[in-house]
Amino acid sequence: MDDLDRARRGDARAFDSLARAHERALYSHVARILGAGADAEDVVQDAFVSAWRSLPGFEGTSFKAWLFRIARNRAIDVIRAQKRRAELPLDPPDEEGDAGWAEPPAGGPELTDIAAGHEARAAVEAALALVPVEQRDALLLRDVEGFSYEEIASITVSEIGTVKSRIHRARVTVRNELVAKGWKGSSG
Amino acid sequence: MSGMTEHPDLLLSAYLDEALAPDETDAVRAHLDGCARCQDRLGELQATSRLIAALPQLEPRRSLVPRPERAPAWLRPVRLLGAIGSGVFVFLFLASAVINTGSSLGGGTTTAERLAEKGQFGAAVNALASDAAKGGVQSTAAPAAPAVASAQSQNFDTSRDVTAASGTPVARADVASAPAAPREAAGPSGFGPPPALFLAVAALCALIAFVAHRRLRRV
Numbered sequence: 001m002d003d004l005d006r007a008r009r010g011d012a013r014a015f016d017s018l019a020r021a022h023e024r025a026l027y028s029h030v031a032r033i034l035g036a037g038a039d040a041e042d043v044v045q046d047a048f049v050s051a052w053r054s055l056p057g058f059e060g061t062s063f064k065a066w067l068f069r070i071a072r073n074r075a076i077d078v079i080r081a082q083k084r085r086a087e088l089p090l091d092p093p094d095e096e097g098d099a100g101w102a103e104p105p106a107g108g109p110e111l112t113d114i115a116a117g118h119e120a121r122a123a124v125e126a127a128l129a130l131v132p133v134e135q136r137d138a139l140l141l142r143d144v145e146g147f148s149y150e151e152i153a154s155i156t157v158s159e160i161g162t163v164k165s166r167i168h169r170a171r172v173t174v175r176n177e178l179v180a181k182g183w184k185g186s187s188g
Numbered sequence: 189m190s191g192m193t194e195h196p197d198l199l200l201s202a203y204l205d206e207a208l209a210p211d212e213t214d215a216v217r218a219h220l221d222g223c224a225r226c227q228d229r230l231g232e233l234q235a236t237s238r239l240i241a242a243l244p245q246l247e248p249r250r251s252l253v254p255r256p257e258r259a260p261a262w263l264r265p266v267r268l269l270g271a272i273g274s275g276v277f278v279f280l281f282l283a284s285a286v287i288n289t290g291s292s293l294g295g296g297t298t299t300a301e302r303l304a305e306k307g308q309f310g311a312a313v314n315a316l317a318s319d320a321a322k323g324g325v326q327s328t329a330a331p332a333a334p335a336v337a338s339a340q341s342q343n344f345d346t347s348r349d350v351t352a353a354s355g356t357p358v359a360r361a362d363v364a365s366a367p368a369a370p371r372e373a374a375g376p377s378g379f380g381p382p383p384a385l386f387l388a389v390a391a392l393c394a395l396i397a398f399v400a401h402r403r404l405r406r407v
Binding site: 010049120142143175178 | 236
């Protein structure tokens with residue numbers, strides 16, 4: 001019997017072990033949606049409490065995907081509440097067609113040559129922050145957490161086509177932001 | 189789609205992630221073979237994806253994993269016993285209800301019986317016929333009633349035959365009153381504690397199991 005089975009039967013220690021294995025990944029994801037800080041921490045903690053209470057009814061196969069779904073939905077609810085207070089839409093409506101492909105400047109390092117140094121990380125984080133929330137959510141679930149498109153569709157309660165579109169548009173936006181900061185695309 | 193002439197920009201990310209259908213994958217691959225622009229874009233999307241994947245995990249300022257209160261060791265068996273007890277007492281409730289219903293049907297005193305006990309056999313026959321007719325009308329509500337009436341009629345016929353043979357009122361009274369004696373001994377309310385008591389204990393057990401379960405799940 002693994003930790004998941006034991007936790008499902010009410011073993012608090014097994015649940016603790018499972019939760020700790022996903023704590024940082026979950027917090028990182030939520031923090032990149034909500035912004036790092038108390039809101040993200042509260043959302044993750046609430047997600048764990050909710051998961052512990054709902055665990056006996058969990059019948060899926062991927063505990064990680066289930067946990068991300070709970071946390072991600074709570075994070076989106078928090079953003080919706082914030083936007084509702086400010087009377088703003090969650091995201092601009094998904095548009096048909098390709099996201100614009102910005103032309104790179106002549107100078108600067110090539111995207112394909114960027115090492116994952118501190119400067120590059122800060123630039124990527126800043127670029128990600130400019131991506132609409134639901135696109136960013138899908139992109140992070142794919143590139144950081146490695147979920148399949150089907151799993152992302154399940155986590156975000158979306159169609160596969162929507163997932164494909166969101167991931168692509170988010171990547172193009174990040175690429176364009178990096179190019180705008182002086183990184184040179186390989187086509188430049 | 190193998191003759192793709194337009195640039196498949198929207199499919200490049202899904203191609204990169206191997207999330208396209210086989211025919212779409214073949215078409216994009218064929219296009220990429222002859223299109224330097226799309227090769228460049230695919231390379232940049234891949235580089236962007238790698239940069240995002242290389243982002244470090246963020247560290248919360250505190251532990252976010254709730255600590256479930258450590259429940260006492262006896263709580264788990266209490267939950268189990270409560271659940272089992274609840275089931276057992278529900279069963280006892282149903283069983284006693286069924287048995288008491290049967291006892292009540294067999295032990296009730298009808299008008300015909302009372303008349304027969306008094307020796308008024310003609311009136312008893314009329315009363316039986318009347319009971320039987322009511323039983324027929326109410327058969328959906330009490331399907332056992334005609335059968336009971338029939339059984340009582342048979343008892344009455346037997347007593348009449350015996351009466352005719354003996355010819356004495358004393359004998360008639362003895363025979364007529366004989367079946368009533370054991371019923372009175374059994375009592376009209378059946379045996380054992382009332383079914384409602386079993387139901388109450390079942391509810392109590394279920395409550396104990398529920399409270400123990402909630403306590404075990406508390407964080």
